[in-house]
Amino acid sequence: MSEKINQNFKIWSEIPFDKDTQKETINLKLNNIENFNDSFYKDLEFGTGGMRGIMGVGPNRVNKYTFGKNTQAIADIINLKRVESSVVIGHDCRNNSRELSLEVANIFSANNIKVFIFDSLKPTPLISYAVRQLDCICGIVLTASHNPPEYNGYKVYWKDGGQIVPPVDKEIIEKINKTDYSSIKFSPKNDLIKILDENTEEEFKKLSIKTARIGNSDRSKLKVVFTALHGTSFKLIPEILKSSGYSDVKFVENQMIPDGNFTNVNSSNPEDINALEQAIILGKKYDSDIIIGTDPDADRFGIAVKNNNNEYVLINGNQAMVVMTDYLLSKENKLNDKFIASTVVSTPMMDKISELNDIKFFKSLTGFKWIGKMINDYPEMKFIGGGEESFGYLIGDFVRDKDAITSSLLACEICSELKSQNSSFYNRLIECYIKYGFYKERLFTLKKEGKKGADEINKIINGFKVNPPKKLLDDDIKFVEDYASSTKINVTTGSKSEIKLPKTNMIIFESNKGYRVAVRPSGTEPKIKYYFSVNTKLGRKNDFELKNIELDNKLDKLTENFTKY
Numbered sequence: 001m002s003e004k005i006n007q008n009f010k011i012w013s014e015i016p017f018d019k020d021t022q023k024e025t026i027n028l029k030l031n032n033i034e035n036f037n038d039s040f041y042k043d044l045e046f047g048t049g050g051m052r053g054i055m056g057v058g059p060n061r062v063n064k065y066t067f068g069k070n071t072q073a074i075a076d077i078i079n080l081k082r083v084e085s086s087v088v089i090g091h092d093c094r095n096n097s098r099e100l101s102l103e104v105a106n107i108f109s110a111n112n113i114k115v116f117i118f119d120s121l122k123p124t125p126l127i128s129y130a131v132r133q134l135d136c137i138c139g140i141v142l143t144a145s146h147n148p149p150e151y152n153g154y155k156v157y158w159k160d161g162g163q164i165v166p167p168v169d170k171e172i173i174e175k176i177n178k179t180d181y182s183s184i185k186f187s188p189k190n191d192l193i194k195i196l197d198e199n200t201e202e203e204f205k206k207l208s209i210k211t212a213r214i215g216n217s218d219r220s221k222l223k224v225v226f227t228a229l230h231g232t233s234f235k236l237i238p239e240i241l242k243s244s245g246y247s248d249v250k251f252v253e254n255q256m257i258p259d260g261n262f263t264n265v266n267s268s269n270p271e272d273i274n275a276l277e278q279a280i281i282l283g284k285k286y287d288s289d290i291i292i293g294t295d296p297d298a299d300r301f302g303i304a305v306k307n308n309n310n311e312y313v314l315i316n317g318n319q320a321m322v323v324m325t326d327y328l329l330s331k332e333n334k335l336n337d338k339f340i341a342s343t344v345v346s347t348p349m350m351d352k353i354s355e356l357n358d359i360k361f362f363k364s365l366t367g368f369k370w371i372g373k374m375i376n377d378y379p380e381m382k383f384i385g386g387g388e389e390s391f392g393y394l395i396g397d398f399v400r401d402k403d404a405i406t407s408s409l410l411a412c413e414i415c416s417e418l419k420s421q422n423s424s425f426y427n428r429l430i431e432c433y434i435k436y437g438f439y440k441e442r443l444f445t446l447k448k449e450g451k452k453g454a455d456e457i458n459k460i461i462n463g464f465k466v467n468p469p470k471k472l473l474d475d476d477i478k479f480v481e482d483y484a485s486s487t488k489i490n491v492t493t494g495s496k497s498e499i500k501l502p503k504t505n506m507i508i509f510e511s512n513k514g515y516r517v518a519v520r521p522s523g524t525e526p527k528i529k530y531y532f533s534v535n536t537k538l539g540r541k542n543d544f545e546l547k548n549i550e551l552d553n554k555l556d557k558l559t560e561n562f563t564k565y
Helices: 003-012 019-031 033-040 064-080 097-110 124-133 168-178 199-212 236-243 273-286 317-330 349-357 368-377 404-420 425-436 450-466 541-563
Strands: 050-054 086-091 114-117 138-142 151-158 193-195 224-227 249-251 290-294 301-306 312-315 338-343 360-364 382-388 392-395 438-447 475-482 487-490 496-498 507-511 516-521 527-536
Touching (some): 003 019, 050 064, 064 097, 064 138, 064 151, 086 097, 097 114, 097 138, 097 151, 097 193, 124 199, 124 404, 199 236, 224 273, 236 249, 236 404, 249 273, 273 312, 290 404, 301 404, 301 425, 317 338, 317 349, 317 382, 317 392, 317 404, 317 425, 349 360, 349 425, 360 368, 368 382, 368 392, 392 404, 404 425, 438 541, 450 507, 450 516, 450 527
Parallel strands (some): 086 114, 086 138, 114 193, 224 249, 224 290, 338 382
Antiparallel strands (some): 050 151, 138 151, 301 312, 475 487, 475 507, 487 496, 507 516, 516 527
C-alpha cells in the first residue's frame, strides 16, 4: 500500500470527518481492498469545467467532502471580491444529487452568500440561464451527464452564464488545492437560502419558444416521439412542444420518469443509437416523422429520422449541426455582424457553410464553454447558432451552454416545415452535402482506466508526436497541429504558425484532400478519443448512396490503420 493511500486513510478515519464516513472508510479497507485503493490513491481532480467521478467514500470519489472542498474554495473566492453575491444551484436526476445540492447550498450560506436553489431536478440549460436572470456570480449544477449510474458531478458556471474559463477556472483549481477539509463550513444560515418558484422556469420556456419557433408550417401535422431517458427534460420539452403547436407527440412513458438508475434505458447517452431503441419502436408504430431523446441533464440531444428507404437512422451531432445552422441562416435577412461557431474536432462543413454564406465563423477547443465564451468576446456581434460533434447545439444567447431543450424545438420546426414542402430532415442533409461538400465523420474511443490508463493515453499521444504518420489513407499529410505546443506545421513547406487557442493535450493531422484525424484524451471520462473526417464531392441526390458507402469504407480503413498506429 502506497504512502499516499496510508496518509489519506488516516485523514479520513479521524475528525473533521463524521462518524459515518470514518466507519465507511475503515469498512472499505477491510472488505474491498481494490476499491479502497482506487478510492484513496489520489484526490478526485477538479478539471477546467468541474468535477466528475464515482460516488463513494474517499478523496478520489464524489461525496459531500470532495464537493464541499470545491464549494468552500469558490465561496472563499467570492468573498474575497468583497461584493454582495448570490449563487444558483440545480441538479439532475442522479442518485444523491438532491442531497449533495443541499450540502452545497448549506456551505455557501454558511459563508454568508445568498443561495437560490430549485425545488427539484432541473435541466442544465435552465441553470445557465438562471445565473444571468437572477444576477448571480456563480451557478452550480450537480450532474454527471450521460455517465453510468454510479457517477455524479459538479459543474460550475460564472456570472456570464457560461462555464468557467481562464482565468477563473485556474483560480478555482488553485484555491481548491489549498483548501483543507477542516475548513469546510457545513452549518447553514437558512435565512440566506431561497427555494425558487416557477417564474424562472416560465421565463426560460418563453425565451426558448421565442428563439426556436421560427418555422412556417402547420405544426399539428408533424408526428413526434420523445423520450427523456429518465432525465430532467421530462417536463419542459413536452410543455414547450405543446405550447408551440405540436399536438401529435407520443412519449416513451416508462422513460419519462426521472430515475438515477436509468432502469428502462439501454443507454442514457443520445450519441448511442441504443438509447433511442424503445423510442424507435414507438416511432414505427405511429409512423413518426422525428424521434428525439435528451441526456439526463438535457444539454445534449439525439434525433432519429427516416431515410429514403423509410428506415429510422440516428442523425449524429455533426449532421444535426449542419442542417440546423443552414436552416437558421436561411431565416436571416442580413448576415453582417453575426457569427456561427463550432469546435476544432467537429465537421469541416461548418467552414464551408461560413464561406458560402459569407458569415463570420469562429472555432474553439473541444468543450462548449469556449463557444459560450465567444458570445462574451464579441458583444457587438449576434450569435446565430453553433455546436459540436458530441450532440450539443446552442441557438441564440439567452443560454450560454449547449441546450437540448431549445434545440429539440428547432429540430421539430425544421422537420415540420420540410414536411409541408414534401421534403424531410434527411433530404435537407443531402442537399447540404451537395451545397457544401459531402463530409462524414466518425468518433472512435478506447477506455483506459486508472493511473495505468492515463499513462497509456499520454504514451499514445506522445507517440504520434515523436513518430507522426506520413499519410491519411493514400493522401499525404499536409498539416500537423500540436495543441500542447500551440504549433501548426505545414509538412510540405516546413513552415510553422501559432495556434491561437489555449493549450491542450491534442494533436490533429490533416491531409491534402482535407481528411482529418484528431487525437485527445477525454476531459470527463477515462478514454482516448479519435475523431476521423473524410470527404468527397456530391453532384446530385441520386449519387448519395454510393458516395455514402465510399466514405464509410474510407472511415473503416482510416479507423483500422490509425488506431493500430
